[in-house]
Each structure stands twice: as C-alpha cells, then as structure tokens.
Amino acid sequence: MTKSKKNNFDYKKIFSMKNKKVLIFGGTGNLGLNFSQILSNAGAKVYLLDKNKKKINNENIIFQKCNVDLKKSISNNLKKIIKKEKKLDVLIYNVYSKPKNYYQVFEEYNLNTWEKVLKTNLTGAFLSCQLMINHFKKKKISGNIIIVLSTYGIVGPDLSIYENLTNKRNIYGGKYSLTTPVSYTSTKSGLLGLMKYLATTCGKFGIRANSLTPGGIYDFQEKKFVKKYIKKVPLGRMANWSDYNGSILFLASDASKYMSGSNLVIDGGWTAW
Ligand SMILES: NC(=O)c1ccc[n+]([C@@H]2O[C@H](COP(=O)([O-])OP(=O)(O)OC[C@H]3O[C@@H](n4cnc5c(N)ncnc54)[C@H](O)[C@@H]3O)[C@@H](O)[C@H]2O)c1
Secondary structure, eight states: OOOOOGGGGOHHHHTOOTTOEEEEETTTSHHHHHHHHHHHHTTOEEEEEESSOOOOOOTTEEEEEOOTTOHHHHHHHHHHHHHHHSOOOEEEEOOOOOOTTTTOOGGGOOHHHHHHHIIIIIIHHHHHHHHHHHHHHHTTOOOEEEEEOOGGGTSOOOGGGGTTOOGGGOTTOSSSOOOOOHHHHHHHHHHHHHHHHHHHHHGGGTOEEEEEEEOOBOSSOOHHHHHHHHHTOTTSSOBOGGGGHHHHHHHHSGGGTTOOSOEEEESTTGGGO
16 A cells, blocks of 8 residues: 555545535536535535536526527626636536427438537536636646536447337326437447547646546436336336435545546446446
8 A cells, every 4th residue: 555645544634525616517406406405515616517407495596598500608607607716627517408399210310400409418518627727727627527427428338228108208207208319329429439539639738628427317207118128227217316315425536536538337237338
C-alpha cells in the first residue's frame, strides 16, 4: 500500500460536492431533478438548464430557461452563470427530446424528426461541452463532463418487447405505441463517441469526461411491456428514479477523480447476457 493521506479514507470528503458548481442540461426532467437533489445534499450549487420550468424549493438548486437547440441560448445562459459564480466545475448533459412522430417505425422514420432529435440530443451536447471546456481551459479548472446515455447507446434494442402495445397507452403521448426509435440509439451512441473524444483530447488539461448509462426506469408503462422488459433484466425489475443517485454522485465527485473516458453502466444486468 502506498503512503496515503488521512483524507483518502474520509468517505464523506471523497464524495463531498462542497463549493462545487454543477450545470445540468435537461435538469428539470425526472432524472435531472433526482440528480440535483443528491448533488445539492452533498454540498453543490446546481443550475438546471431546461426549456421546461419547474418550481424548486431549494436555494441551492436554480432554474434557468435554456433551449439547447439554440447556440445563443446555451452561451447566454453560461455567460450569466459564469458572471455570477466565476468558476464552474461539472457539466451533466441529460437532455433528450421526443418530438412529434418520435416513435415512428424505422421504415417510415421521418427525416425531419431524425434531424430534430440529432440537434437536441447530440448537437446540443457538442455545443454545451465546447463552451464549457473553453471555460475550464480559460480558468485552468480541472473540470468534469458527464454525459447521460442509455443502454440503447451501447446495445441495439430488442423490438420484440414492444410488440402489440397500444398506441393510446404510450405514456409519452403521440400517435404511435412505445418503442425505441432509431434516432435514440443513434444519438446515444454518438454521445459515447463525443465523451471519449473529450476524455482523450482534454485529459492533458486536467479535464475529465465520462458517461452514465442507465437502464429503463419504471414509469407506469403498459403492463405488457414491463413484463417483457423485466424478463431481460437479471435483477428482475426496472429501475427506480433514485437508483442512479449514487452513480451520479460518484461521477461528479472526487470519488471518481482518476476516471476518464469510461462509461458507467447501471442497468440491473441488462447488457450482461
Ligand atoms: N427514463 C428512462 O427510462 C431512461 C433510461 C435510460 C436513459 N435515460 C436517459 O436519461 C436522461 C433523462 O431522462 P428522463 O427520463 O429524466 O427524461 P425527461 O424527459 O424527464 O428529461 C429530459 C429533459 O430534457 C429537456 N429538454 C428536451 N429538449 C430540450 C431542449 N431543446 N433544450 C433544453 N432542454 C430540453 C426536457 O424538457 C426534460 O426536462 C435522458 O438523456 C435519457 O435518454 C432515461
């Protein structure tokens, strides 16, 4: 064992987010709100950048309206926050969009829908990371980028679990039944590439990049679907919203300070078969 400082065994210090400023793009979504709660409980000040406003009763969790489809919206928001905070530490890219006709089958998938999803899921991440990394470099910050993927960014979907679902019972709305569309899998694996690019090219500046790959979360989806889904999960259940709180705190804090270019898969074993 190498000589260690006492602090290396202080688990509270290792996981502490005290004095850290975190931006969560897509922050008022279900997972984003869970992330903001655990990170602020660990001491962080968290900014939620999202096109949808949510009322939040926590002075350390601040909402700012932002549309990642517009470069100006991202840069104006960053400027405003940097002016106030001087230094930012962590960016979490958690946005995903489900525009009209999102759940259409591959054979008929609309080019316009494809381009919209690409713009929000992938181009928005590129722009946010570019601006944030320029800030890290300018201020010589050992910054931290976390990109939220999905199991469907590392494996293709098994469309049989969506067979015979009811259009009207798609909890996310629209005229099509629930499925994993081609735009989702394609953008999520694109984000994996972006994360690796950032890790290998920015490591020399002390900047790290990793991704979190969650499995499917139970959200009152159609029973037929849930039954088929959990058959494919070794742990035998879908995730709860809070199942990712430990992993986001690990990735955002010094607990993972020697980790870069990695994809943390938390999926109940889905991708282990
Ligand atoms: N829910 C799941 O089962 C699941 C599983 C695996 C991975 N994920 C991933 O987790 C992340 C969060 O998922 P969630 O279920 O909390 O989704 P969500 O829809 O609740 O959150 C996504 C957020 O992105 C925001 N957004 C969409 N377009 C935007 C834009 N142009 N500008 C700014 N904000 C925009 C939405 O307003 C929303 O608040 C996503 O990246 C998703 O792919 C979710």
